[in-house]
Structure formats: structure tokens, C-alpha cells
Amino acid sequence: MKKLLLTSSITFALLAVGYGAALSVLPNRVQRGTIGTTQWDRNIICLQSYLYEPTPDVVIVGSSLGTRLSELPAGWSNLALAGGSAMTGLETVRRSGRAPRLVLIEMNFIDRGVDEATVNGLFMPVAHQLRGATPAFRHENRPSVVTSWVMVDLYQRLEWRLNRALGGDGVTSERAKPQAARLSEVRRASMIDRQLAKYEAPVDEADIAERVTGLRRTIDHLAERGVAVALFEMPEDASLYDAPAKVAWRAALAEALPRDRYHWVDGVRWSDYHTTDGLHLAGEQAQRYTRHLVDAVGRLAQAEPPETR
Amino acid sequence: MLFNSFDFVLLVTVSFALYYTPALRRLQVALLIAASFTFYAANSLPLLALLVGSIFINITTSWAVARSSLRAARAWAMVGLAANLAVLGFFKYAGLLYRTVSDIVQAESAGHVLLMIPLPIGISFFTFQGMSLVADTFRMRDTDELRDMVHASAPKHGLHTALFISFFPQLVAGPIVKAHQFMPQIKPKTLADVDWALCYRCLVLGYFLKMVIADNLKDLTFWIAYPHFVTRSSAELVAMLFGYSMQIFADFAGYSLIAIGVAWLFGYRLPQNFNFPYIARSFADFWRRWHISLSTWLRDYLYFPLGGNRRGARRTYFNLFVVMFLGGLWHGAAWSYAVWGTAHGLCLAGERLLRRWVKLPDHLLVRIVQGAAVFTVVTGAWLLFKLPRFEHAVQYVRSIGANGSLPTDVSAVMMITLFSLPIVLYHAASLMEQGRPASALQAAQGPALGVMLFLIATNAGSPGAFIYFQF
Known part of the structure; x- marks a missing residue:
């Protein structure tokens, strides 16, 4: 047993030290590449970067809708999580004990609760401190990410050469993906129908009340730490605006978080925006909404703070 | 918890x-x-x-x-x-x-x-x-x-x-x-x-299988779910199915090993639950290697009391069918699980019937083909675990044939391959182990466990519940 423990511990130590040293000399694009990561990996990378990098001035928490916000000003950090909700990002901000100047909360999928497993994983004792001290233990530096970057790079070089040798245009399958990923109108319409069916399902008033109360409690907790909070709703497909679930949530939020006491970013007309699938804004549309948000935050900074509780 | x-x-x-x-x-x-x-x-x-x-x-x-x-x-x-x-x-x-x-x-x-x-x-x-x-x-x-x-x-x-x-x-x-x-x-x-060495091996290997392999593959095979799979290319669909097969093994075998290791900490020996199931060359062999504690339970408390194979060929086939049907339903309250169990029951009965008439030569190539055939059927059947609605499973198989022209996410396929590789090597090591001196393998254990510890610390996936918790 002693020998087993000793050899495995030495191997572990050698790998940890060697890998840490290797990371420091690898190009930045390898360390922070998005190749070899899933949307859940990217969520964790995003949350860890908030925990281990200097505290940003403005933090956005939200769902996959918020991940589309692009070209953010310096000092802004986007903790919107694909497949998740603002609640997980908000809980991370709360538990981190850090105090950004402003937290922007995207309300579109606020019905999704906190992903406890993810948040507990972030703050797992020992692992949390280890990641803080040694970047090699952070999610963005996982050996599989580095390995897959090398593998995909090799594959694309090979594919490109083969393609050119055969008289092609040199476009690799990976580079061709974004174009191919565009949805047909038929499929887009069916996705909007499916989303509408979800929004038309009966809502649980008690559940909404409980979640809204939890949200208000977290916002008040942040306010006590000196963190300002503003709420915003991103545009989705216009046909979804008046769906029963949307209306019910909007009413509950307006009642629990009234505009005279909480900051709200002015809404936009949903029909002025186009989505790729009924929910997510297309690239240039997302940039337009980002500008709207940045302008609103600028106005908030000049405005009187809402009446304190 | x-x-x-x-x-x-x-x-x-x-x-x-x-x-x-x-x-x-x-x-x-x-x-x-x-x-x-x-x-x-x-x-x-x-x-x-x-x-x-x-x-x-x-x-x-x-x-x-x-x-x-x-x-x-x-x-x-x-x-x-x-x-x-x-x-x-x-x-x-x-x-x-x-x-x-x-x-x-x-x-x-x-x-x-x-x-x-x-x-x-x-x-x-x-x-x-x-x-x-x-x-x-x-x-x-x-x-x-x-x-x-x-x-x-x-x-x-x-x-x-x-x-x-x-x-x-x-x-x-x-x-x-x-x-x-x-x-x-x-x-x-x-x-x-306490058998400390066994305990240590079980815990490190178990956590490695769960946190590094299963939890990472979980996110890569997520898109098997309906309706996501319809937009994936044939290569991705095949890779995801293969990855799910590796994931379900890593998840369940990992859980079992952690359970065995933790039980040992308190001085209790739990039975082995997996014995390299993906090298099985027959369905009967597969069930002697996969979820051994369930298959032996079904054998001892259901198959034998029904008469086992002692009441003639027809009764044996019937018994196999009943045991596997109920064994399938044990996994979940959906008819897809019963279909999954029944498919395995039919395979067990079929190979038993075939063995009476066909004697295959003991040749390496034949062994490889047998192993590949069993693995392919077993892997295909796991689809019913991920897609409980039978029509969705059928659509998935159809999409494998129909989505050949869609672009492939090469990165995803490579990641599935990367995370599946340890499972393939794990099974391959068991084959290499046969006929080798135990000392050579024991010497490699320490460094191998060290590598696993390093990957647990640096490469764990987002934590997910064990697949078998739902059963």
C-alpha cells in the first residue's frame, strides 16, 4: 500500500508541476480556446473567470439569450449561461462575496432555478482555493482542451491540404459549420411553435411567487453589500410576447420588484428584432440590443437611485 | 447526495x-x-x-x-x-x-x-x-x-x-x-x-471513471435527446451513440467502484459489479460481466426458481425471455425498458439456439467479429435508455442513414473519441493482462493511479447525477 501511495503521489506531483509549467509557455489561444469545450464547460469557464480574475465593474447574469450580447465595453463581464438561467450566475456573484458596481439580470428564463451542483462545484472547499492559487486547475486549462485543440488543428490542416490538392476551395468542415448551422424557415417556425406551447402550459402561481421572492431576497442582499442591480428582458420572437407564461411572470416580477424601488432597463419592441430560432438574437441584432443595454446603463449611472428599502 | x-x-x-x-x-x-x-x-x-x-x-x-x-x-x-x-x-x-x-x-x-x-x-x-x-x-x-x-x-x-x-x-x-x-x-x-490498497484503487478508479469520463461524455452525448439529434450529422450520431455506451459504463462502473471502496473503509466487502463487459463475445458472457449483482440476483431468485435450463429447451427460452423482460422493466417504469430487456432476452435465446447448430472455429478473427457484433447490438440497445420513446429511437437510427450530408462537428467527435479512449484502453488492458506476469502490471498501477488523480483534479466534467440513480 505504501509503495502504491508513494508512486501515485509522485506521478501526480510531477504531472501537476510539469503541466503548470507547460501552460505558462503555451500560446494564449490554446489556454483559452473554445475548441474541445461544450456549452456547460464554457459556463463553468465563464463563472470561474469571474471568481479568479479582478472584479469587473458591470456583470451580466442570464440565460443563453444573454450569451449573445457581444462587443461589451471594457470592465463588463458576461455570466450568461447557455442552458441555464440568471439565478445560477446571481448565486455565484452572491456567494463570491465580491462587489461589482452593477449587476444586470436578464429576466427571460428566470423561472429556471439555481443549478446547485454547478455552484457547489465552484465553491467546493480545497478545489476552490487550489484553482485560485494555480491556474492549471481551472476549467479553461483542462488537459483535454489543450489536447483537442492540437487534434482539431492537425485535422483541419490535413483536411485543408487534401481539399486543395483535390481542387477544392480549402473550406474545412469546421469553418463551414456556422453557415450550415443556419436554420431553415420551416424549422425555425416549428421551434417557435414548440416554445409557444411551453409558454402556454399552465403556470404554477405558487412556484412563481416562491421564485420571485427568492430573487428579491438575493437582490436585497446584494444591495446591502453596495451592489446596484438592474433588470432587463431581452427580445424574443414577437409572437411569444403575449404568451400566458410570459405575461404571468412579467406581472409577478413587476409586483415584487416595482420600478419605483428597483432599476429596470426600458424594454424594446420585440417586433423590431429578429431571432435565429424564436429565442436567440442573430449576430447584428444582438449587437444592436447590446448598444441599447450599454446606453441604458449609462443613463442609470446619471439617474437618481431608486428609493431604498 | x-x-x-x-x-x-x-x-x-x-x-x-x-x-x-x-x-x-x-x-x-x-x-x-x-x-x-x-x-x-x-x-x-x-x-x-x-x-x-x-x-x-x-x-x-x-x-x-x-x-x-x-x-x-x-x-x-x-x-x-x-x-x-x-x-x-x-x-x-x-x-x-x-x-x-x-x-x-x-x-x-x-x-x-x-x-x-x-x-x-x-x-x-x-x-x-x-x-x-x-x-x-x-x-x-x-x-x-x-x-x-x-x-x-x-x-x-x-x-x-x-x-x-x-x-x-x-x-x-x-x-x-x-x-x-x-x-x-x-x-x-x-x-x-480494511484492505487499504484495494480501497484506494477502487476509489481512485471509480472517481476517475465518474468525474473525468462519464461527466465529460454526459455533456457531449446530451444532444442524443429528442429533438436535438435531428440536426446532427451521421458521423456525430454514431459517435454520440458510441460515447453514450462508454458513458453509461463509466458512470455505473465508477459508481460501483466508489461504493465498493467506501464500503471497504467500514470493513464490508461488496460484490464486484463489472468485469470488462465490452470484451464479451456473447450475450450470455456480456451478462456475466455487466451489472453482475443484478444478473446473479435475477438468476438466483427468478431464473432458477422458474426452472432455469433444466426443463427442456423451450422452457429455457421462455425463462430467459421472462427474466430479461422483467429485468428490463426493473430499470425503469417505461415500456422502452421492457423492450430493451426483451431484445436482450431474444439475443440470449437466439445465440443459445444458434450454438446448438453452428460451431464457430476458435480463431482470432472470429473472436473479434463476435466481440464487435455483441458490442454493436449492446450499444444500439442503450439508445432506449436515452430515448425512452420508441419512435424517437427509430428516428435516431434513421437519421444515422439520412444525415450523411450534414456538416460534422469535428471537435465534438474528437472529444468523444478522447474521453472514450480510456475505456477502450481499460478493456484492452484486461485482454493484455491474460498470460502476463502479475508483477509487471502491479508496477504500472501506481503511476496509472497518479495519472488518474491528476486528471480528476484538472479535467473533471460538470457534476451530474448517476444514471442508475433513476432506477
């Missing part, structure tokens, strides 16, 4: 410290029961009452079986088995029964409340263990081994049964322990009883 959560580590650490405190040695069984109840209550406090109820049923019926005349003992055994089946049937299958009946008669009724019955975590495991206690007690009535099964003192029998049913390392996802394997082990333990 996940095995890879801080809460679980804390529970094990505190329980371990108290367990081996000399002053508390007489309370070891009670301490483990308390730890087990805490573990179960952390998942669902109200359903702890059901676990306690199940324990009570098995304490009383096994006690009565051991202390009654043969005729009365048989009656008590029947009561015990029926009560266990009733608990399992009501909590796990009442909703399925209601859905099926209402689909047939096309009518809604007040019975829809059956759909709201919560599924208690681990119910399939602890009721099967309870049944094994009742059955083993009945079988051993007139033997000396009965003393190990049913303690002479009723309160101690109660405590032993409570520990057997609720022992937290294997409470919610196995391995399913049979009473005759566990009850004789209940005695005071010291640190000298």
Missing part, C-alpha cells in the same frame, strides 16, 4: 472517524445506520419513511420465517416477498400502469393521482435486497448458516437488517447485495480489517 459532492465526503469522513473510535465500537452498526439514514434523508426526507417501512417489513417477515414451522415459514416468506413487490409495484409502476390503461381505454379518470406518486430513489435496489433476505432466510432455515442470517436476539436482528437494507455506499444504485453475502459480515470491525 452525489458521491462527488463535498457533503458526501464530509459524511464519510465523520462516520469513519466515529466508527473506529474505540469508545464507540459497540455502536458501529447503529452509527452506520444513522449515516445511511442521513444519506437517504439528504435526497428526500419524507421518503425516508418508506425506507424505514421497507426495513420493518423485512425485519418482521424474515424473523417470522426463521422462527416458524415449515408451513408457516413458507406463508411468511410469501408475505415478505409480496409486501416487497407491492411497495416496488406501487411506487415505481403504478404510474406506468395508469398511463397504459388510460391510453387503451382513451379516458381520463381519478386514477391520474397515480402519476403524482414520487419515485423513491434506490427503491429497486433496496426492495430487491429485502426480497433476498426473506428468500435466503427461508432457504437456510434448516442449516447452520441461519445463525449468520438471523441473529438470536430480535433487537440485534432488527439492527442487522436495517444496516443490510440501508447501507449507504450501495443504497441507491447498488451493487445489489444478497443477504447471505452481507449478513455474515456484520461484526465489530477494526482498522486492520
